[in-house]
Amino acid sequence: MTLSKVPSAAREAAAKLDAPRRDALAELLLTMADDEFVGGFMDSEWTGIAPILEEDVAMSSIAQDELGHAKALYELLAEVLDDGRDADAIAYDREPEAYRHARLLDLPRGDWADTIARRFLYELADEARLASIGTGYGPLADLVAKLRREERYHRMHVVAWVERLANGGRIARGRLEAALAVAAAVAPTVFTRLDGEPELLRAGILSRPLAAADAAWRVDLTRILVPLELALPPTIEHGPEGRAGHSDAFRWLWREFTSVRRSEVGAAW
Amino acid sequence: MTDQPPADRALEGGPAGTLEPYEVFRQEKEGGPMIHGGNVLAPDAVLAVHYAREMFGRRNESTRLWVVRRADVHVLDDPDLLDPPLDRSFKKPGGYVMRDKLAAARGKAGTSKPGARAAAHDTTGRRTGGEA
């Protein structure tokens, strides 16, 4: 499907960017959108089977929010790229290796503790990343302000669960600690340095390097994990592989989520 | 619940060690009344508020929620107390019917009925007095 060429603020703003700047912006948008997209897919799998009915509805809302964020980011990206692809084409019509989500989001859904651990580390990381978006590209700054309003609830929800599991007796705490250990090892991949990062900083699209967001994230984590006597994530330097070389869990997910679309390529759904 | 005095009958909560019911009241728009929406089960107040948001606010249908532990709600529904059989019409605007008396008073004073702009605060011109 092609986009209608209505003039939009985002497209006009993007047209004013020179090529390196536009490429850097596209890379940032793609990594953010893919993170929300893949994470939202994993979380949406809880719909219908969460531990209690009320929680089921809550987790599903969060998954929908994340997918909504992915959709908004892909739409922005479609306008920046302006290459005839719409948000769905960008989201679905790529080979698995072309997805740029962080390794943290590659983890399988796992049990409730795995999901809470991954979500907790990701939510706080995403918050630190969103706080690093500057005003250099107006449409993104505007969108981020909206995303941050929705993320408040996600944070409250996941922190409530981390506290409950941490204080919930031997079994729950054991599961949470094991899940956090696995997720924490790859959690810093959310801050994997981008190729276009120097350009993004020059343009004020990023207000600080992602490494600084990583540091802010650790301060935030410390405030929550230390009182609960839980371990902080290790400091690991991730190269570009932090957003590449995806897991079997993701390749399974990819086969599933593209199956209907691939059955009739180019059709409207 | 029947052994308790009618004016102070608490709704039953769940037995210990189960999720507890919380009643949810919702306001549809700023300034509107809080209307009972339904209830949720939750292990504590924090999650009860989260779940109330989900069950009664996920389509932007509420501007405010009140979440109350069911065991803290006290119920009065005894008709003897709320719908007593003897005349209470003096407590209601509909209990004052003076259409004919007013007409007579105007006749005596030689005045006429004031215009619509003077109508406010009461419905004294009505012919019938609301519910009998």
Next chain:
Amino acid sequence: MTDPLALDPVLPVRERSERPWNLDLPHDERFAHFEAHVTAGGKIEATDWMPDEYRTAVLRFVEMHANSELMGVLPEREWIMRAPTLRRKLALTAKVQDEVGHAQLLYRVAEDLGKPREAMLEDLLAGKTKFHNVFHYPTRSWGDIGIIAWLVDAAAIVAQQALRDSSYAPYARTMQKICWEESVHIMHGRDVVVTLVSGTASQRALVQEALDRWWGPLMQMHGPRSDRSKDRDLHWRIKAKTSEELRQEFLTIYVPRIRELGLLIPDPDLRFDETAGEWRYTEPDWDELRSVVTGHGPKSQDRLEFRRLNRDETRWVRDTILAAPAVAA
């Protein structure tokens, strides 16, 4: 403030309210008042006195409805992953979420009649209680997702709209909220179907093939014709319409809409009889219905087993939050 108890002796017992929850009356008289109240269109609240016959009937009815919402999650849930666009994915997730929400609302209504949620889930998973026939069948394609959201939900909403006036007020109120949400599902389903029939030949074939498979279960969904005078749920005004009334209503609204899209309804005898003013159709397979709802449908056991496994896997979470509401509120 006056102590309410001080007011008590003002009226002699027999002159007090004749509403059935007047606890000073003997049971038979209360029963008679209750029956008169309900059959005249009166409403009953959870905290009101009610005879066991009524409580049991409402509980059985609402429990099966709740079970159906919960089990109805599974056929569509499998396709959340495969939804082919971002918007469809969001809509389908939200629809399945609503069904979980409806299960929550309905189990809450049933719980307040005295049966704990855990006990209802145990009975459902042990095959002791039932759920609607349509949720015992497999979902084979994206075409099924359109047909289920459009027609299964439409058949359900026809029944649910008639429940908004139920004598059991908490159920009636819940149905108001549920009907409001269901109307979105029908729009989502119809949009999926209309998009597919407007698409490629194979997309169109997906919908026709799905309709062919779902028509039988759809016609069975409201149940066999019943005798109005013998139906206790009608007598107590728990529900308002017979199975046949619901089926006729469904056919009246949806047959023209299905045909409008050029889809073929797989029943050569289906027609509207102008003189009788009602639809004629091939007699649905009632043996299939009985067999399916008693757990012998093509997916009955798989779906129950899936739920049992899921319940076992998440039990530790429930145990955790029940044992330790340790966090300061």
